[in-house]
Amino acid sequence: MRQQALSLAVYGLSTAIGLAAFLYPFWLPAVPTPAIMGQAHSQDAPLLLSLLVGLCFVVLLLEVQGQAVSAKLMALLGILVAINSVLRFVEVAIPGPGGFSPVFFLIITTGYVYGGRFGFLMGALTLLVSAMITGGAGPWLPFQMFTAGWVGLSAPLCRPTVWLLQGEGRQREVLVLAAFGGLWGLIYGAIMNIWFWPYASGPVEHYWAPGVALVETLKRYALFYVTTSLVWDALRSTGNVLLILAAGLPTLRALRRFKRRFAFDYRPVFDTAPTGSRRNG
């Protein structure tokens, strides 16, 4: 009971702080500030933001990894992450259109079938490993891992809808997942842009006025989003939808089959009998 409450607190707090840190350019202008806001202050914000997101991610990862200590899960995760990194590698070698990336397909389907924590690890580790392999590590990596982790963590949210539609194993299930993937394709891009946003936006005090600030910031962000990434993200989103529609059913079937095959349990048998009675042949 206490364990669960603590676990919930860790998930809740880290997600809340992460979200607040991600979204701070939007709510910061709404906070009344004195006219002489130190220049130093507005400039160390991105650094502080990266540190906050990094620390929250550390806590969340430590909590989630507690679930993945069995050999079975480690092996399964390791290989699935390898497959996903290969898909990303193929994508780097033969670039798809725009932001299209095949990695979300497996993150969503495994999160959906094997549970949110598995999905979180799958998302975060796929990004980590493929960044190591393709040389794409940078200050944006914690943001990417966090967001891709969220994609996997939230995938089980599709289950109630599928259950309501009674669609398990049918095309309807794939349709729900495809819609989910399409949505995340757009949200992922919007969230990842925020990493860059503090650098692209000017200092907040220039357009600050009571009540107008949030609207103004949102407007500018909308323009930024439309000019930089809408097309890119739309392609990623469409790619997710098409991939899930094309390969969803067979993949779900395979994952479920292996879920049953992986359901064995290993229990070490300790020989409690005195050593003298052991038959040594």
Place this chain on the structure above:
Amino acid sequence: MIHPVAWLAWLGAVLTALSLTRNPFYLALILLWISLVAAWSRPTAGTAPIPISPLRFGLVVVTFSALFNMLTVHFGDTVLFRLSEVLPLVGGDFTLEALAFGGLNGLVVSGLFAAFSLVNRLLPVRALVRLLPRAFYPVAVVASIAVTFVPAMLRHFEQIREAQAVRGHRLRGLKDWLPLVMPLLIGGLERALQLAEAMTARGFASADRPANEIRIRLGMVAGMLLLLGGWLLRLAWRQEGLGLVLLLAGAGLILGMLWQVGRRVPRTVYRPEPWRLEDWGVAISAAAVAAAFLFYLPGLDRSTIFFYPYPALTKPRFDAGMALVTAALLVPVLRQARRPRPVATQPADKRASGHFTGEPGLPGSYLMEASDDQL
């Protein structure tokens, strides 16, 4: 080769300096030092090639960010031209100041990109996996399994493609990827089962590792609350000092807990990376750069790092002392230029794509590195 931890310190210094300053002189100097280090160091065998060249990335980002800032921020005294206010958001004065500020921000981002792609090019994948903190032992094992199996999976993918091509398979549409990807997935899951059995047979499953204790988790929650409190104090109520103290306390608590968890995982290293005198040099000079940008030190005019083009563009101030300090980022070059350290790792792997140093097959050596007590 410089020790990975020393490289991390160098990266930290670059990150700190770049994100704090907007002074074009210092930005240009730091970018110059990064490109000199990049020019003098040769890529390590077994690292990935860079997909985008930092120069091209920088050009695109600086141009874009300058134009975007000019389009959307209509502030500043030097008006270049104006568009009718009827246009939403874009309409208004286009100022030189906004253009300059956007360009400077673009410089910061391209500097970050250049520094990270340099280090990515120099550190082999193994060294990166080894950098994961000890507390993340399960994550490190999963990552090393993945890194080890990537070449095998790539080969597997090639085999499947050839086998399907022999049968007349052509890639025409999205549906045609199915016969390629499904065997890869199912074969991979099959392998995972084998690997799990092999690991279990070696006693991996017998270690029953309890979930994190209550004390650790309480510490984590308290640390996050402190972080949140400190951040809000700084942002909303302008309590700079108290906020900073709370932030530091929270970060310290979380890192301390991480250290506590990690202490319980003994790690032995198969082939230790020696920490040499030169590594001290890199680390200390990096610390000096970070300190000069973070604190007011005697003899240095730290206030010059804050440059602000609004409301009217002025000539940025320049402090020779600060400029000299940034040159400490060049220390890795001294090491690289003196004599090439014989590559301590294995000979370059020409298999598969040539980007990986991991041996395919069972990740024996990685597991040994990750933790000996499990085997």
